[in-house]
Amino acid sequence: MLLGCSSNNKSIKVKGSDTEVNLAVQLAENFYKVNSDFSIAISGGGSGLGIASLLNGQADVANSSRPLNEEEINLFKTRKIELRTIVFAEDATAFIVQKNFPLDSIDVKGLRNILSGKYKTWKKVTGQDVPVNIYGRQSNSGTHSFVKKKLAIEFSRDAKEMNGNAQIMEGVKMDVSGIGYVGAGYILQDGTEQPVKVLKITEKMGLPAISPLDKEAINAGLYYFQRPLYQFIPTTSWGKVEAFIAFEKGALGQKIIRDSGYYIIN
CATH class of the missing domain: 3.40.190.10 (Periplasmic binding protein-like II)
Known part of the structure; x- marks a missing residue:
């Protein structure tokens, strides 16, 4: 521009x-x-x-x-x-799935297993034996580096490398077993919520699950993927x-x- x-x-x-x-x-x-x-x-x-x-x-x-x-x-x-x-x-990095995905929150360990490729299907997370499709960024992306570092992983070799947040959003919207990550600022555009589900994140089972759209939690520094x-x-x-x-x-x-x-x- x-x-x-x-x-x-x-x-x-x-x-x-x-x-x-x-x-x-x-x-x-x-x-x-x-x-x-x-x-x-x-x-x-x-x-x-x-x-x-x-x-x-x-x-x-x-x-x-x-x-x-x-x-x-x-x-x-x-x-x-x-x-x-x-x-x-x-910013807070949001992890997104399709609107009707049968999961509202995930813990950091589960996310680590999904994005690293340790879990090839969603069965251990949602009970559904469908393949995990990962929509991620290329290695020159700061978000790619941030998520990789926070989870202490190498991304699955099967992860799709998209050019930007908009492409990830479009891919996940069309994929019933897809998961991707975008900046929270992309979730709300022009005041209209995008047709995806934003997963709440908990650091470990038993702790509160927090949304990247929860301003009070972000201001308090409680969301695991804020930066x-x-x-x-x-x-x-x-x-x-x-x-x-x-x-x-x-x-x-x-x-x-x-x-x-x-x-x-x-």
Whole structure:
């Protein structure tokens, strides 16, 4: 997406996280309404792509749903690229199934067994002897890395690698035995709940099952799969990006973040 046209010192390129891309577009559109001398180009493709774009001098802001890894940190040091790190919102990863799926909640151990491929069918979880179909992201996705790390697994080799949250949502809607993961902000779009079921998650049997859409639980830090959302900005780009970051942190920016299904950092 491209908004506006202007000189290079007010032309901002934002690349990266697919989890954040819809939110970034909303923020940019509203920022442009009061800062029409700026132009902002926004694209997704995954956190890894955004970070690589910074390393290659092809972006001013990398949206990322994960922190930098050790290899990336070393590359920035080697190339003498200094970064500012902004944590501008919080997201909860939602695990989704078809609307009529015979399960409302799952514990972390069961999820680990499903997504790792240890369970090939749903029989031990739902009693139904139907194959598990996993809709996931590619390895350059921050959400892929986040889920993998939280569950301490390697994903099943049979997992489908989708380009983004929207594709995962569409796949799961059509698949009676599918399971996928998306950013909670994708569950509510334009105030309309998507035709999928969001599973509640419990860390272990006997503990409360919590929804990623439960704002009070998220604010209390109780959901197992909640995480900060990052923006990495080279110091050489800070001058032209600073006004946009200030807008995000202002009253309207914070309202847009909340209204888009994301959470404010307290």
